[in-house]
Amino acid sequence: MKPAAFDYHAPCTLEEAVGLLAGLDNAKVLAGGQSLVPMMNFRYVIVDHLVDLAQVEGLRSITVAGGALRIGAMTSQRELEFSPEVAQHCPLLGEALGHIGHRQTRNRGTIGGSLVHADPAAELPAVCAAHDAEIEIASTRGVRAVPFRDFTAGFMATIVGPDEIVIAIRLPLWPAGHVHGFREFARRRGDFAIAGAAVLLDVGPDARVRRAAIALCGIASSPIRLGEAEALLTAGKLDAAAIKSAAAAARTIESLSDIHAGADYRRHLAEVMTRRALADAARRAGISL
Amino acid sequence: MSSHTIRLTVNGRSCEGSVEARITLADFLRDGLGLTGTHLGCEHGVCGACTVLVDGHTVRACLMFAAQANGREVTTVEGLAAPSGALNALQQAFHDNHGLQCGFCTPGMLMTLTEFLHDNPDPSEAEVREALTGNLCRCTGYAGIVAAALDAARRLRQEA
């Protein structure tokens, strides 16, 4: 399974990189390659040009500023996994990372690459959805910022144009002391999730939920926020009954179906994963259920 | 199609080659350098038979183009044993614990465990199994590999 022929470019600056994309036909960006290269090996994807971002300055960074965690798009999943900033400020991301593929894929895979590839089962898009992330996109025309809810565009597609490059992801931070939960069900360890739930809760000392975010992966073509469930939880007391009602909102969502799992089963799992992730979050808030 | 001159270090030796863009690191190691210890089991990044170390970290060599390895340090299974040919502690542990049968997945297993034991010198059995989930074996049922990893960890801790 050898890929079709292409020209390889390794620009050193962002200016060079976007310039290349603007000028070349049928060009794709190469980030970690863990999703793109298999598709090229199968010849499902045939490109004339690959623009490798590995040497581009300024795309790997993890900084906390202005109430957000700003992550350069070429930051590897491994770097995120071992980052003290992530662990301290964005524990949901930290926990989700352990479920992504395997050590070998996390060593090379990047956060930008995962978002642009937009696999419905991927964990990082779900984390971005829960955090209401902002995606910074560069081209020869400058840089634009797109809220995550506007970023995805259908099955394995995003609004990133053929001459654009995602350069950073901003995750607005939740208040110190917020709690999180991440649960997914996969056939084997490291497989794509059949359904997963990423949860953020800001819980007051009276166990009242000040704010809730629940994002599901594996259900729709892009991560879904369970708005109904979030509304049910907010301003109420966080207890087993509330969690059960909130999770039940997953029962009626429209779901994908494929050779790995049908829609009914995915919906069923979505409810279970939501309930378990919420329970994890509650436990972290010191609430016994 | 573009052609690229690459210079990299493989198992401590400087190597140079001229490769078409689409030649993977796995192809370059096997066909360009004649290092056939790195195996192709799937070419889509699941089986792990092609696992090598690039700058000390495990990588699926079938998912990396040789051109991307320019300037990097690559370690393959051929680089594990001593120059005399003596097996290193991990290889010896595989031999002692029947950690291989057909041997096809073995180079990938060894490279994965080389990184893992470096990062986790005192792992539990569960942690070893978790670390191996990115490498498929059809022969052994993993028991001998897990035993070898734990045995090697013990020996390496003693040597340290």
Add this chain to the structure above:
Amino acid sequence: MGARQFGARVKRLEDPALLTGAGRFVDDVKLPDALLACFVRSPHAHARIRSIDVAPALALAGVRAVLTVDDLPEPMRSERIPNLMTNPAIKVMRTQHALARGEVCHVGEPVAVVIAESRHIAEDAAALVEVDYDVLPAVADCRDAIKPGAPRAHSDIEDNIAAEVRTEYGDVDAAFAGAPHVYEETLWLHRGGGMAMETRAVAARYDAASDLLTVWSSTQTPHLGRRIIADLTGRHPEQVRVIAPDVGGGFGPKAPFYAEEAVIPAAALRLGRPVKWYEDRREHFLSATQERDQHFQVAIAVDRDGKILGVRGTLLHDTGAFMPWGIIMPYIAAVTIPGPYVVPAYRLACTVAITNKVATTPVRGAGRPQAVFAMERLMDRVARELDLDRAEVRRRNFIRPEQMPYAVGLIFRDGMPLVYHGGDYPRGQAAAIERAAYDGFRQRQAKARAQGRYLGIGIANYVEGTGLGPFEGVTVRVLPNGKVAVATGATNQGQGQRTALSQIVADKIGCRIADIVMTMGDTAAISQGIGAFASRQAVNAGSSALMAGEAVRSKIVALAAFTLGVAEDEIELADGEAIARGGNQPRLSFGELARLAQGMPGVSFTAGQTPGLEHTAYFTAPQASYCNGTHIVEVEVDVETGGVTLVNYTVAHDSGTIINPLIVEGQVQGGVAHGIGNALFEWMKYDENAQPLTTTFADYLLPVATDVPTCVISHIETPNPLNPLGVKGAGEGGTIPAPAAIVGAIEDALAPFGVHFAEAPLTPERIVAALRAAGAYERLG
């Protein structure tokens, strides 16, 4: 026989090369100036080929040839690949052409081959070959294939039925008519592929100076390959050499002879340069053989104590589009069902259906996992209905050791009456029960249930015919340099035959293991050979090694005694030397003796001298050797997700005398892993047009390290009276009862919900669907 090496946990001779990346798999064999091949394969499950235009592909720089069937030499051009396993019950025998002629019958069937300077270019060119297909209706499911009016899988085969076989003894209808209890089950088992980590590979080189065609193939059966390649190319067998170098796993699908193994040598002959082909994984999913679906409708009749009065039913077996290995699997399934139990009357009517999928040939277990699944689920049903413990029901029905040898009443696939020559089935089960702490399980289960956790236990027994004939030879030859050359038709795909056979020879002739130089899997090294399948090599090659070693030992002793002037019983052999007892212990090295045995030109041999110190032996077994075993597995089921965790896995097995416990344990453990795959993960799916849907390792799931517990293994060694070593085969026993035990355990875990399972693979989705249908989620709240 000295017991120093035999029976010991000798570390494997194969290891050092494999551990240092010095293995030589077919794609590692360096053939300078080689061209690389890529096959053009049918994208349709069933189609007529109207035309093939190779010109656009030939025009690509670096392409040396594009061959279709008419470019192949006779008789390969006109004839189909031969079928190796005839059976009078086969109505329709169909095998492939080396490249498709006129009609393609499964997605992936090879239609043309591109030969180019690199695999990359060959793939580029393959995409440019224009094949004009007339797409025909295809049939995917074997149940649809046998319905009247079904699409024809082959346009000239009327009813998609390759064979109908009836296996029976006793008056089963009378047994059922009078039975107090009759229980029926509809069962389905899917096997999927062998999925060795190394895909197939073929390389060929023709040397005009010696008129020798050498073929390297990742095969389990090089001698069969040589026979067929010689026939298909019209060459003398002596002009063809087939080598199976290091092979990265076999498991069955590398045993049949494939079209590619004929085409690549033909290309090398035609082009005058070596040609290599390394199958990629997607091709492997499309065109390497698999075992697939068997649908059983079976019934068991028992008395009030749960003793079997009879078993009867039907089996529908999907053989795919071609049958290079005949109807072995359904036949084996049919005669394996009675298993270790007294079944006074039996009938299984088997229909073999042809479908538009790649050929079905044996995968580890070869029909036995399915048969054991059917019988063991029936036994569990009896236990449930009569409220008896499942181990107890089995105990009541075992063939007892005092009934051995026990004639089942059927003919086995080896052509001989199915007679269990020995084995203690109650003892095997008892050993497993003890090691698994089976008797304490109900307490563990109750405690877990109180915590809202669902544990279950499953038990399954099997009897397995191994060591199939007709033979596997071994030559032992002492060389003038003191090394001992051993050649065998046995082949190695990871089973450790090199080590096991070395242990036998070293013990027998008194040499050091390190001095043995073994050639395996090379048709030039020994004239007759069969190959690896059906767990046959330890029995056949092991016994031949013993016999050849025995003969060479006699020659060494005789020559040493003669040369040293002592009586033969004064001679001891150790560490490669013949030593006379007594006095100053004069000795001769094996090398010196071999030089003496070479003779001097013109000088007569005296009595006691023979040419060379060598002997070739071909042990032939009178019949199959029957192993048995019991598996007990504990599982935990997450009732919310359907996820299954194997908590522990216990095996008690009798595969006769053990040559190397390290190797046998590895075979059992590896076999169990494969069985776990069959029980929970592996499913080769097709759509209704017979288009394969699972063609990557992301879609077709193999167990990983977190899915397979380390088994607790009890060995019972009942020496096998059918060969001088006392061994039996150990390669498949781990796989055979695993799906039955695991599915039984899942059902036991979910007993509070009354769900019943009769299928494998049993996926979490199916478990959740069954629980939902049983109202489980309302109850759980």
